[in-house]
Amino acid sequence: MLTTLSQRAEELGIRYFLVSFTDLFGTLRAKLIPASAIDSACRTGAGFAGFATWLDMTPADPDMFALPDPDSLIQLPWKPEIGWLTGDLVMNGQPVPQAPRTILKKTLQRAADMGYELRTGVECEFFVITPDGSAVADAADSQIKPCYDQQSLVRQYDLIAEICDAMQELGWNPYQNDHEDANGQFEMNWQYADALLTADRHVFFKYLVRSLAEKHGLRATFMPKPFSQLTGNGCHMHVSLWDRNSGRNLFLDENGRLGLSSLAFQFVGGVLHSAEAMSAFTNPTINSWRRLNAPVTTSGATWSPRTISFGGNNRTHMIRIPDSGRFELRLADGSANPYLLAAAVIEAGLDGMAHNRDPGPLSDTNAYIAPPKEARRLPETLLDALRALEASPVYAERLGAEVVTSYVRLRRNQWREYSSHVSEWEREHTLDC
Numbered sequence: 001m002l003t004t005l006s007q008r009a010e011e012l013g014i015r016y017f018l019v020s021f022t023d024l025f026g027t028l029r030a031k032l033i034p035a036s037a038i039d040s041a042c043r044t045g046a047g048f049a050g051f052a053t054w055l056d057m058t059p060a061d062p063d064m065f066a067l068p069d070p071d072s073l074i075q076l077p078w079k080p081e082i083g084w085l086t087g088d089l090v091m092n093g094q095p096v097p098q099a100p101r102t103i104l105k106k107t108l109q110r111a112a113d114m115g116y117e118l119r120t121g122v123e124c125e126f127f128v129i130t131p132d133g134s135a136v137a138d139a140a141d142s143q144i145k146p147c148y149d150q151q152s153l154v155r156q157y158d159l160i161a162e163i164c165d166a167m168q169e170l171g172w173n174p175y176q177n178d179h180e181d182a183n184g185q186f187e188m189n190w191q192y193a194d195a196l197l198t199a200d201r202h203v204f205f206k207y208l209v210r211s212l213a214e215k216h217g218l219r220a221t222f223m224p225k226p227f228s229q230l231t232g233n234g235c236h237m238h239v240s241l242w243d244r245n246s247g248r249n250l251f252l253d254e255n256g257r258l259g260l261s262s263l264a265f266q267f268v269g270g271v272l273h274s275a276e277a278m279s280a281f282t283n284p285t286i287n288s289w290r291r292l293n294a295p296v297t298t299s300g301a302t303w304s305p306r307t308i309s310f311g312g313n314n315r316t317h318m319i320r321i322p323d324s325g326r327f328e329l330r331l332a333d334g335s336a337n338p339y340l341l342a343a344a345v346i347e348a349g350l351d352g353m354a355h356n357r358d359p360g361p362l363s364d365t366n367a368y369i370a371p372p373k374e375a376r377r378l379p380e381t382l383l384d385a386l387r388a389l390e391a392s393p394v395y396a397e398r399l400g401a402e403v404v405t406s407y408v409r410l411r412r413n414q415w416r417e418y419s420s421h422v423s424e425w426e427r428e429h430t431l432d433c
Contacts, residue, residue, distance in 0.1 A: 003044060005070055005083075007385050009035035012075055016084040020048040021066045021087045022100050022203055023054040024407055025284070030065070032082075042068050045090060048076045055089075055098055056406035072200055076210060077166035086200055098406045100198070100339035103399060107343045108196055111350060117244045118346050119300035121192030122202050123236040125334060126209055126222050127184045128156055133226070136184025136216050145299050146183050153179040157184070163188060163209055172201060181299050182230035185380050192238060193362045202338035222334030224283070225290035229298050232291030233334035237345060239269065240326040252325035257362070258312055259324020268310055268319055268327055269359035270352015270394075271345060275308040275318065275331070277392035280377060280385040281344035282332035284411065286418050289381050291333055305330055307367050307375040310359055316367035318378075331378075340407075347398040 005017070017038050020030035031046040040322050045236075050057035057064075066087025074084045089099035096102060111118055128137045141152040153160070160177050167174040173191035190205075192198065194228065203285025206222055213220035241250045249263035259400070271278065283292060294302045303315060309428040310319035310327075320328040332341055363372040378383040389395060390408050 005038045005068070005073070005085075005175050006035055008073070008082065008402060009038065012083070013081060014075060015081040016285060017041075017068070017083045017085055019066050019085050019087050021048075021089055022025065022337060022338070022339065023223040024056065024100060024337065025054040025412055026100075026335065026340075028203065028207060037081075038068070040124050043071070044085065048089075049097070050091070054386065054409050054410055062091060062222050064089055064096060064382040072146060074170060074308055076205055076211075076247065077169050077208075078162075084204065084207075087201065094286075098339050098403050100343075101432070103198075103403060104196060104199055106175075107195075107291075107350075107398075111346065112206060112244060114248070114303065115244050117242045118195040118342075119192055119242055120345075121189075121238040122338070123182050123187055123188045123189055123234070123238075124202065124205055124209075124222065125185055125233040126220050126290055127226055128159065128186065128213060128234065129219050129221055130377035131217070131219050133219060133221070136227075138184060139346050141150060141183045143183070145181075146179060146185075148180040149179045152183075153186075157379045159212060159218065160186060160188070162212050162216075166203075166208060168214070169189050172241060180231070180302070181303055182232075182297070185231065192240075195346065197372050199338040199342050219433070224285065224288045224333035224335050224405070225294070228290065231297045231299055231303055232294070233332050233391065234291070234304060234330065235332040235336055235341070237329045237332055237341065238326050239267075239287060239329065239345060239349070240367070241349075249325045251327075257320045260313075260321060260327070263353060264325075264326065264327065265354055265359050266353045267283060268352065269357030270350065270355070271319065271329065272308055272310065272350045272359050273352060273357050274348040274394050276376070276385065277389035277395055278314065278344045278348050278429060279331060280382070280389040280407070280411065281340045282329070282336050284337065284340075285335040285384070286415065288333050288335055290330075292378055293380060301368065304331075304333075305367070305378065307371045309367055309372045309375040310366075311363045311367070314364055314367075316365075317363060329380045343399065345393070348394065351394045357392075386411055386415070 017033045020031040033041050045067045050064040051059045068085040068087050072086040076082045088097040163173050177188045200315045209220045253261035291304050305318035309317045311317040313322050318331050386408050
């Protein structure tokens with residue numbers, strides 16, 4: 001006999017469930033449902049008005065329902081009477097095509113039909129700042145090169161340890177935490193998994209970090225570039241491809257160049273081929289482009305890519321191959337929607353495999369000083385990235401024209417709103433022009 005969520009709630013002491021989803025902008029939306037009503041919500045879904053979120057709908061659209069995925073249940077470590085569930089969106093009995101989790105699930109099903117399983121891991125950087133967002137929370141964290149600074153790390157021990165304890169309690173297998181390259185910046189790593197599970201955990205991790213920071217009277221932000229003089233928040237993504245039947249890592253070839261198989265290089269070739277369009281998903285906000293193409297920070301490096309290139313264990317390129325059997329994409333930032341990030345990278349890679357795309361020559365130069373001559377530059381702004389996405393036949397075919405159109409329309413509206421704003425910089429430089 002199957003255990004219902006209401007039965008699990010009774011066993012675990014859960015009083016309420018958050019049934020949640022992310023919209024196209026990555027905003028986490030939810031309804032709070034009493035445990036006594038959760039089984040009904042599993043049958044019919046929690047109801048939402050799609051227009052009230054960033055999903056490119058109108059007030060005339062019918063109700064949208066989030067059907068909870070019971071396997072995604074997380075009991076909030078800091079408030080165990082609440083259980084968190086991610087939901088899959090449906091409307092008129094059909095999946096909502098532009099729902100980010102639905103997009104990733106379709107991508108992974110396509111890969112599964114080919115006999116593949118995609119595994120990913122993410123490195124989520126964040127700042128711990130004052131509640132008003134004006135400065136880093138620790139005024140003593142002021143070194144020019146603060147990366148791995150033990151003193152600053154331990155001053156935030158209570159918060160970092162509580163986050164790490166929560167991940168251990170949830171079975172994520174966290175394995176290291178560090179102070180990053182900017183003052184007030186941290187990174188926490190947990191074990192890689194299949195791409196959907198990693199994306200679900202990525203969504204929850206951001207919620208976990210923000211919630212526990214608030215509990216400690218602080219604020220956490222994954223904003224790509226909250227401080228112009230400091231290194232921004234990246235979200236480096238590690239990718240590998242596995243055989244569903246044998247469990248073999250198909251990217252691994254001990255005799256191959258850098259320990260990668262020819263299939264892995266085709267995948268990398270696809271990611272490089274679609275990089276301009278992909279960046280609309282990996283770097284989706286106007287602020288994202290403050291991190292990319294940025295001037296040197298106080299630490300001496302931005303640690304973000306400028307060129308569409310790849311290298312070995314070299315952090316100046318968009319793609320780094322740090323070890324055999326996997327690669328690291330260094331392009332994405334903290335504002336990326338976890339589901340769209342994974343889907344965009346995987347679809348580009350699968351396209352590379354389908355078309356045997358050549359990644360070109362590997363470069364071991366310092367790309368900040370000597371960018372590869374053959375390498376293309378990344379877009380300059382979000383608008384440039386959106387134009388590349390709109391023109392991309394790869395994403396129109398693989399994600400669907402409806403998804404691309406909805407995403408571009410919403411982000412372009414955001415660009416127009418930004419462009420209509422007169423900044424203090426403009427007043428300072430052009431009042432007397």
